[in-house]
Amino acid sequence: MSKKIEIYDTTLRDGTQSEDVNFTIADKVKIAETLCDFGIRYIEGGWPGSNPRDIGFFREVKKSSVPIDHVAAFGSTRRAKRTCDNDENIQALLEAEVPNLTIFGKTWDLHVTEALKIELEHNLEIINDSIAYLKSKVDRAFYDAEHFFDGFKANKEYALKTIKAAMDAKADCIILCDTNGGTMPLEIAEIIQEVKKLTGDYPLGIHCHNDSDCAVANSVVAVVNGIVQVQGTINGYGERCGNANICSVIPNLQLKYGYECVPADKLSRLRSVSRYINELGNLKHNIHQPYVGRSAFAHKGGVHVSAILKNARTYEHIEPELVGNKQRVLLSDLSGKSNLVYKAKDFGLDIDSNDPKVNSVVDRLKELENKGFQYEGAEASFELLMRKTMGTFTPFFDSISYRVIDEKRSNSDNPMAEATVMIIVGEEQEHTAASGNGPVNALDRAVRKALAKFYPRIADMELVDYKVRILSSGEGTESVTRVLIESKDKDSTWGTVGVAANIVDASYQALMDSIEYKLLKDKERTN
Incomplete structure (x- = not known):
């Protein structure tokens, strides 16, 4: 005892x-x-x-x-x-x-x-x-x-x-x-x-x-x-x-x-206890914290992933589930086929590591990461990338164009933002405008407005976090930026990414991925 x-x-x-x-x-x-x-x-x-x-x-x-x-x-x-x-x-x-x-x-x-x-x-x-x-x-x-x-x-x-x-x-x-x-x-x-x-x-x-x-x-x-x-x-x-x-x-x-x-049967609640108390204190989760951190059982290198697919004990000191955590595989330019096969299974995709399309995904991933994309916090964007590269994604709409006006008329006034988008769904074209609290919010509202009559459940989705990082130092306001967006609905939370020298365009990329992912998951849940 x-x-x-x-x-x-x-x-x-x-x-x-x-x-x-x-x-x-x-x-x-x-x-x-x-x-x-x-x-x-x-x-x-x-x-x-x-x-x-x-x-x-x-x-x-x-x-x-x-x-x-x-x-x-x-x-x-x-x-x-x-x-x-x-x-x-x-x-x-x-x-x-x-x-x-x-x-x-x-x-x-x-x-x-x-x-x-x-x-x-x-x-x-x-x-x-x-x-x-x-x-x-x-x-x-x-x-x-x-x-x-x-x-x-x-x-x-x-x-x-x-x-x-x-x-x-x-x-x-x-x-x-x-x-x-x-x-x-x-x-x-x-x-x-x-x-x-x-x-x-x-x-x-x-x-x-x-x-x-x-x-x-x-x-x-x-x-x-x-x-x-x-x-x-x-x-x-x-x-x-x-x-x-x-x-x-x-x-x-x-x-x-x-x-x-x-009690032994309560140890698996450890991670949820850690996160719940962080949330009450409005504190950021330490992703690298042993046992309960999001990265505690995350694997990035291709050699590591290849090994854990055969036996998780090769790179994990305990079973993550014992403390309420889970094994994760990250995607980056260090990734090999093993990472992609693992992630594909996570996404419900049945692929063969010998499929030549897997090499296409690896090549595309490395090309995008070289431009500044990062998928470790944007797995929804990566799932879309994988499906599109392998030809298993059916678009829900086509984004034709957007325009954003951000205007401040006097020092005493708050800035005004307005976005106009043109989107095609099936045979119908939607040309819609909306105002918002800044250019990103205006874009978000305009896209939702255009899609709402075709996909009413889009109203369930909300943006919960928005992060911007400068990627090219020494270029001042001309620097390339990466935007990470976290979105959620009543069923799940997901992250998407965009990269561009124009911060609005980077935001637009991440927003569109977020909406496409929402529509994809809604379709899978109803099928």
Whole structure:
């Protein structure tokens, strides 16, 4: 039977200290529900003594589906000149009315003498009676030994005395914190072994920051050396360089070492949890993030693709589906026939790698990429390219011409954009104009207007992202540009690309591909 490791998530407190992370109370409650459903044991909701938003969270989470036994509040030991009964922070913790409280205290003698400016023995008293007081009031009191590893290296004897003070007060778990994030994995292992000479089987946890890019490794090493609780954040959010990323910690421990961090049948939700919380925070997904990133199991080189078609283990360390991800093959000028055959199967096309048309697609792909096209984020454009080159695509319309007028009549007026398009569908010609918020929006509206009576479901489609990149440096406003457009309907999301020296033309190419792809998929769904 696998050993269970408690995952203590601090996304809603430590994670929000990241400069680009900001959650509303409603967001925080949704995240707590998601984490609880995923199987996270403890969810730290915030510091109720520090701000109204965290106080609001503890009020609202009690109305949610999250069992209160999973919720923890965070705070500090009492102040040096206060007792626990009259310390505002301690009392605010109790007012959160949750069964799990975590407080941090000073371990590094530098902080005691320079920051608190008190005697070392006085700090031990503060740690002991703060924990003992909370233990008498709630189900569980955890102790975060702040700056433990730096404190241990500076003054081993005193750092261990702070741990002993927490043990004597019966803390439910003592968490060793690498607060500055500068400790190396081998140091973590050595120091934990030294600590265990004092603590024996007493429950210990680990809380790592990522300033030396070792937070995940340090957390894993700590568990291998006897730690039973790991603190971290979803996607590694946190102050400075972030905290230990539990989206990596969990699969590393569960799939590589056999520990149980979340129920086995829930591990496949990991990627969706990662992405959902990014979306709530309006944060860009890190496509290169291990396990959950879009590129985590993406293959580009022809040799790689040829190998994974025979056996995925040749270039994948786990089955992507175990964490809710999937294998992807990218298309570029590095592509060989294997990439195209793989992608064709993805698109539902049955082709033979020996078909001479495959060589035509490879040649056409390399020719276009040499001009600046990129299909790694525009697979819809590539599917259209493949179908057209192989002669399996029937056009839905012919685009004859377009004209765009972008006019600003005075400094006080907003610019006005108008687009005119001429399109042929079957035997009918449509010559239509539309205005819009800029030339691209005007073009989009005009094309839709022209096609609407032939393909009414085009109204379901919307543009959700638009990116422009300059490809030729040193040419100023004459530079070649690449436009990537992301579109969606109720069934799916897809990307298309256009490249031209004229940004409007590049946008038009991407827009037309997006519309053609929408019509293609609608036709396939109805057949």
